[in-house]
Amino acid sequence: MIQMLTPDGERISSGEYDAFAAELDDEDLRGFYKDMVLVRRVDAEGNALQRQGQLGLWAPLLGQEAAQIGMGRALRPQDFVFPTYREHGVAWCRGVAPETLLGLFRGQNHGGWDPQEHNFHTYTIVIGSQTLHATGYAMGVGLDGEVGTGDPARDTATVACFGDGATSQGDVSEALTFAGAFNAPVLFFCQNNQWAISEPTSVQTRVPLFMRGQGFGVPGVRVDGNDIIAMYAVARASLDSVRAGHGPMLIEAFTYRMGAHTTADDPTKYRDAATTEAWAAKDPITRLRAHLESLGTPEEFFVEVDAEADALAARIRENCISMAEPDPAEIFAYAYREPHSLVEEERAEYLDYLASFEDSTEGAR
Template sequence: MSQESATVQLLSPEGTLLRSEATERYLPVIDALDEQQLLDFHRQMVVIRRFDLEAGNLQRQGQLALWIPSMGQEAAQVGSGYAARPQDHIFPSYREHVVGRIRGLDPLEIIRQLRGNSHGGWDAAANGNFHLYAIVLSSQTLHATGYAMGLRFDGAIASGDPESDQAVIVYYGDGASSEGDVHESMVFAASYQTPQVFFLQNNQWAISVPVSRQSRTPLYERAAGYGIPSLQIDGNDVLAAYATTRIALDEARGGRGPRFIEAMTYRMGAHTSSDDPTKYREDDEVDVWSERDAITRFEHYLRSRGVGDGFFAEVATEAEDAAADLRTRIFELAVPEPASMFAHVYSEPHPVIEAQREWLAAYEASFGETDEAREARA
């Protein structure tokens, strides 16, 4: 993958597959997809959008401390998420809900964290190597690069076996691209030729700061300064996201070093539930991006292949069921025991953690409350 100047697009806004000299490199990857895989792309995008909207409603009703919507970015996430192989490791930011779902994570675990019922998250090894959300902006790029360096040191790449060689993909946004952690990560990734893909979702706004104020050049060109091959894609084109990421991960896994993809997409909602985007962006801009909606585009493509109304009705029902399931299960989440904050801090028992645990137990006991009284008070 060399640095490319044109934005990679495989599906037109009308949902037509573009076959040309500009797309010929990626079409074999798309042609290898079977019908079920294509249907799954659409299913995941629709279901996670409905889940996303329901979570936002629950936050407004006081059931979540915070919600981080992903509406508008489904194609970039679904395409790239399916491009990873089972043995690959994924380091998300905090908006990649559907990538986690693809890797086997129950989205309720994300809800648990954002409701304040979890002190950390989930077991990555039990959820398709989908690592924890990084609320500290861009810190995940350091984690990903460090892990990818470890893969190289351990000889876990370039054996020629696509079923065992591993790679890393790390997600972050245009706002995080201005953080020093990102650039330090790319320095080490280029120096050690790590098996990783930097996947930047450029959703045009770093909270209230437009990307035009952050950079005078396209963000993907920054990677070239570190010697990392890079390209820009239409982030609302799920096929472009899949094909480019599949190739980039294969190249990284094969020992050819890191790769960089900038997915041009749009955050249709607020940055988080604490944000009001009407204060800093115009409705006309939102309308323009609404016309480029990834789900509508891909539905046009599937219909052109003969997929009928029955499938789309089935997916709509599944999405409503997912929303209803979320609303039911959120009320079943138990308040964690305070002592659980000391679990999983270290892989082995640690004297400082044990001392803190004992201190908390003694402090709580000093109030003289029984367990029954404490539960009644709660």
């Protein structure tokens, strides 16, 4: 497993990936720290708002901040990401506002954002299906000649995000099959948080997940998913290889889900608290902070980041609670790219149906 920052915050060598880590200066590392703290605060607010009845559901990412920020910051603008429903950190890096994520879980918007604006697809709830979408998109990128040109502003990689549980779905195996057979420029990004809801990885597979792609012609690498430096370096190297036309790759970010699978889940029913406590000592934010302190980062920096996190939390809470009710007609607006007669007919029928309630109210008066 590739590791470049120990749980105590000590910088160590990883060999082949050191050159990519060398690109990072102290300012970059402080930026990573800030990203992780702010995303963790977004996550905390999402949990709190759901418990207070402001969201229908929330999928926490607690403990997976380094994996997501490391991948997100390694991307180029033209790369395209296909997320699950937990990629709040990658969404942050792609410029999707936290309020937009909250609006999705609040039921205030349909899909949430324009995928083309952010090169970040809408969240996918059906487990594993986004890996097929990502592979198909990547095959299109290859057919369009947008890979292996040597132009860093043109060569494109596609990223398929999924969890360890999704590897038990046939969709992932099918995606690996097509990716390998067609040499698709797709990076399979598996965040192994070790729990597929209540099932541990040990009952899903007999081999490490990064090895699952080998039989499909997709080489893999396992990286410490709580190590932001290693995560960035491995993602940078892998994305460069994919963009250069060397074919698909798989990254297994070995991490741990510190909280619940979603707010509808109670992890105390199926896992040992002692193991969770042991993983708390490997926390990605604490680890990077220790390293930054060893580099001489002043305390004022950490105080400022915490203050910014407080301000962000207040902003998203206010914006979430004050969201206006969506226009019911919006649900029909994005079914097809071009106008569609059947959709227009259904839209008119539905709006007439809603209007009938208003007529009944007026008659009662």
